[in-house]
Amino acid sequence: MSDPALETLQNVFGYDAFRGDQRAIIEQVVSGGDALVLMPTGGGKSLCYQIPALIRPGTGIVISPLIALMQDQVDALTELGVRAAYLNSTQEWSQTREVERAFLAGELDLLYVAPERLMTDRCLDLLARGRIALFAIDEAHCVSQWGHDFRPEYLKLSYLVERWPDVPRIALTATATAETRHEIAERLSLHHAEQFVSSFDRPNICYRIVEKNDVRRQLMALIRDEHEGDSGIVYCLSRARVEDTAAYLVREGVNALPYHAGLSAEVRAQNQSRFLREEGVVMVATIAFGMGVNKPDVRFVAHIDLPKSIEGYYQETGRAGRDGEPATAWLAYGLQDVVQLHRMISDSQAEENHRRTQGRQLDSMLGLCETVSCRRQSLLAYFGESIHNCQNCDTCMTPPESWDGTVAAQKLLSAVYRLWRERGQRFGAGHLIDILRGKETDRVKEYGHQSLSVFGVGVAINDQGWRSVLRQLLALNVLAVDTQGYGTLGLTEKARPVLKGEQQLMFRRETTIASKSTRSSKAVTQVPPEAQPLFQALREWRSAVAKEHEVPAFIIFNDATLRQIAIEQPQDLDDLRCISGIGVRKLKAYGDDLLACVANVAASSVE
Structure with missing residues (x-):
């Protein structure tokens, strides 16, 4: 039939x-x-x-x-x-x-x-x-x-x-x-x-989220230690950030290109063409880049600023590992990201309903960052899907410690409350942390905040620890960034039971996550050692054909097809017909060349 x-x-x-x-x-x-x-x-x-x-x-x-x-x-x-x-x-x-x-x-x-x-x-x-x-x-x-x-x-x-x-x-x-x-x-x-x-799960992608701490250095470590020579995408929130990051990577020896709406159409098209057609290019971009990109061998997608929503984050990270091979989705974010995005929403000219929706989306994204459970579970739950722990995200590979942050939260919330209730003042995160840590900065002394009862009550927690507490209180909607666009912090209704001791808060303890290499060399190691010379020869042949045809290499054949040829070493056209990814047209166009490549490598190995 x-x-x-x-x-x-x-x-x-x-x-x-x-x-x-x-x-x-x-x-x-x-x-x-x-x-x-x-x-x-x-x-x-x-x-x-x-x-x-x-x-x-x-x-x-x-x-x-x-x-x-x-x-x-x-x-x-x-x-x-x-x-x-x-x-x-x-x-x-x-x-x-x-x-x-x-x-x-x-x-x-x-x-x-x-x-x-x-x-x-x-x-x-x-x-x-x-x-x-x-x-x-x-x-x-x-x-x-x-x-x-x-x-x-x-x-x-x-x-x-x-x-x-x-x-x-x-x-x-x-x-x-x-x-x-x-x-x-x-x-x-x-x-x-x-x-x-269909299932939203992309099991080949390893999701990792880290706290910002000199993010350019962190990004460079990711590339150097795990993805040297790989194709990747780095997403930034602003055009200036794109330019600065791309220039930094180039100085560090990375083949990086910028992409954002402020560049001319000609430059954007040229950079996109290079990313698609050359191997090992890292594109540093705003979200203006990526929709519909069909490059299968993007080995990592890195966000050095917090995405605005889980939908956007999922769409962007999904551009990694389209070929099914191991890939990394890496995100670094900090407290300032949260404040900046809340300010952007507040300053937006959009109607109130839209701003409210954007606020909920940001809250969900923040919740994903601060979860102590499986990242993939949280990500898929947003789309209405449930799975068991994935064992391929940072929280599964290195489960975070949790600690009772109730008292720390009460100290911080009390500082916000006293500044507002007693003095009618609101301040941002940095100043609040200085008060809690007992730092007599010029600004603290200018406002006389060293006389507050909460001054110095948080000296046992360092600055990084307090930033983590602040982020998690924002994620729990106990604290909120004000709606006036100044980035100051205020209490929500959810702060009341915490201050009264009626609610316990368990926080995620920040740890240094051991890296898990997902380098593209893994694709090579999946080829038996005896087949690797043929695999490399096939890749070189493909590169030459792609250059001649002026198309990206993956359009000729993807790595999975070449890997199968290298392992099975077909001897005739009938054998090649059984290789996944070789249809009638490609068999006719490239069959003889592929067989010649197999024969040549076999002959050289005998010699």
Whole structure:
């Protein structure tokens, strides 16, 4: 019995079997039904619309938010023998006309379009004159006005069902809470779409969160000790921070590049191209970078500032280890991060409901940082999923100690209370710690705070320890950053039972977490020693071919495919057909070269 979906998977993409919900999603769309798909980065979302587009008559229209990545997506499909093209503002008029002609002639399997281009009268009229197999709305969370990557133009995409009611639509994203899923379905008119929610777990990623203490030095230690020569992404909160960090890494010998919205479009495109096409590049960026990046061998994602939400954090860390190999998600944060983000929310021009939502999202992120339980448990619980301890995060590998912080909390809260109640004053964290530690600074003496009854009551705890107490009180919503934007601290209603001794508080004790290496060399060690020369030779061959074709190396073959070749050492084309990731087109294009590489290394080993 014919199985078009499986035949396409095997012949075009070179994989033996579907994973997870892929088959069910594909069958839903092939039959003409709508689908809302939540699948983690690296889970194979693209196959869920690419295969239906190849099976159904007409052209699959893919709405993708970043035009800078369309070229690589189209290049990857072209290597597989798929007839793919894109329409965006980077093309010459003659190129645009040729793509339009090919679409109208039925010569395209997939056409990538940015949402801004799609909703123009010219593009809509073009689509109306051709035959459409499906609409795929990638990065569908961009439609959520409460989300971390909101794109206003996505709100217009509900028009598609009005103009093409019989064309199936599939919306895909790697991150969305139940609330965001509901918003996607509502705003894209996918009320009757079947929803497919895969596990959010990425077990190959090791999650680690540390306290900031000279964060540039900490970042450099992570790269030097665990990820030297690896591709990675470093996220920063501001453009200035990006520039400063990238320059520092370059001075330290790291191949680092900056990326933020303040750079020219040309520089951004150039840096992104280098990151995708070269090995061992570290991109230092704001959250403006990364959506849709399909580079599979990013070995680490580091945040040197606190992300604004768990959804954003999950989306960004998900760009590590798309190939399934070990990867690191590393975050360093401090008390100042919390104060700064609260101030940004307070100063925002957004409506009150939006600011309130942002505040709740930040509280959840802070809770993840300060948890004493499994990081992955807390992360997945945010998306409504539960797991046992993962044994691949810092709190599982080195369980943190807890201590009774009730008395310490009472001392700190009393200081805040007395300053406000007795003197009508509010101060930030640094000044409060100076009072508790009994430091007669110029500012303490200026305000006469050495006369307070709480002056010096916290001398037994050092500055770092008090910052930890402050962060955990903020995470528990016992303390709050004021709403005036000055970064001072005030009490919440939850402080009352603590001050009265009616509630015990157990705190996380800060420890130095032993590092767990996830270097990309692990991928090499998974190859038996006798197969490593062939593996390296295959990688060198791939690099040369990719350079000749002007595409990233992973578009030719990923490491997993080369590793399987190195281990199994196929002797003929029939053997190569059994290697995962080698479809008909690639077998024809590269089969002889691969066999020659195997033979050459075998011959040299005999000599």
